Amino acid sequence: MTSVLHSPLPNSLDSSYWYHSQIDGCIGTTLKIKHTLLCTASPFQKIEVVDTYGLGRVLLLAGTVVFTEKDEHIYNEMIAHPVLVAHPAPRTICIIGGGDGGVLREVLKHPSVEKVTVVEIDSMVTDAINRFFPNLYGGFRDPRTELVFEDGYQWLKDCQRTFDAIIVDSYDPGGPIQSLGTEDFFEVVGSSLTDAGHAVFLTSSPELNRDKIRVTARDLAVIFPFCKPYLATLPSFPLGLCSFLLCGKTPAGAGECDRERMERLTERCRYYCAAIQQGAFLLPRSVADIFNITASNDE
């Protein structure tokens, strides 16, 4: 889907390097690059860190932008907080993926949290964060954090523990951990939740992944009686829109989050707030159709 071209612009006075990603070879995004900070490969994927003029430092895995310093807070706040405020006092959290530390940073903002387990398959991603993104790495030094380098599916299946929230921070259904998109994995997630717990799954850009999303939403509905999609707007994301599915045994909103708890949380966020906690779940008709819910979004 995406590719990286480093080609100089046709300007002899200001020849620059540009990152160029394309969707289906038809629509592209370009980022002007200051310089490359890291270009290496792990056993799982190519890992690059570049410094850009418009979006700060950027992490690329397998040639795809995973996050930019400019807007990583939007993604990380929006994948973490809705699933945590659905629980009256979440104590134990599991993040599948999340080796970049962004989701971890947000989870640790909830004072009830006692233990967060991050299960990342690729230790070289976390090494790169440690070197180039100090604002993201801090959570790994928190005594509440447990960092495990393993396949998330296998680890969760074997761990014999339950969690108040499970966050599946897998950036790409075609990425290194194919098992994270399977029905087996969804079942393992379901059986690893406490009764009042919820899980959140990244379902990516609704415009680009219609067919994949339909299948994922159908498979998740078999496991979870409650499944609710929501959206966040992300400038650096393909077509600017990112979707998530919040799932659990019981309905979830911000019902378990009192006004004081929400206000304390919002003070520490830049995108997330009480309004967006409600508004993110109110979908345009075209997106509601993909998730096979009625346009009125009635519960």
Add this chain to the structure above:
Amino acid sequence: MTSVLHSPLPNSLDSSYWYHSQIDGCIGTTLKIKHTLLCTASPFQKIEVVDTYGLGRVLLLAGTVVFTEKDEHIYNEMIAHPVLVAHPAPRTICIIGGGDGGVLREVLKHPSVEKVTVVEIDSMVTDAINRFFPNLYGGFRDPRTELVFEDGYQWLKDCQRTFDAIIVDSYDPGGPIQSLGTEDFFEVVGSSLTDAGHAVFLTSSPELNRDKIRVTARDLAVIFPFCKPYLATLPSFPLGLCSFLLCGKTPAGAGECDRERMERLTERCRYYCAAIQQGAFLLPRSVADIFNITASNDE
């Protein structure tokens, strides 16, 4: 802010033309072009129509994408319907700009509408629509439509009429009609509304126009006791997000729109629906800050 480069990709087997727009020379969007259908200039601006691989036909004015066939419905539905459902039965509507016919098409979906006046400064834009966008031109043949080619500010000031809704469909604050961003114009709009009427102003991408939006929001608040911002996600828009300000003498939501009216309207829309009519006004904290409203979005 934007520029058009038609430069072939460095691929000898598939040399193609690309449209390339840049934000502050740092972040760009590229569109692969099939061919140019129109390249001309009016007394006001350069006018281009190109056929693209990913987004269908695209109208460019002064080198900037005004709309694409793929997502024009999002913009046009979202600028038209919130201001119209704020009125129990809007009869007279004025569209300032709107020579592309998209907003007009949406306005005519409201059965109470008796007369729509479109005030477009550039007749060559409407000519281009007639030739290349049949899906957008239809509204100009409707007997309820009055099409005037004049400066919107001057026309509205002189017309001595009032409207149940005024839609300011001006695509760019730096465009040919500079007068549409002034306090004088806002005053003229205010005095041209019926008592229960509302106006909507395009305030463009919140990330890119922070300072301009702050000034516009402040100036509009002087004229209108009620000012409420809302958002739509537009893949072809810079950074994917478009903001609007709904203004009037009285508060507006969908309060005047009963369930049956909303359902009939939603059936004829692709993006707009009851959920998004509510959700579009629930803003992320960072956007609420730009419009100088509290993060809780309390009214």
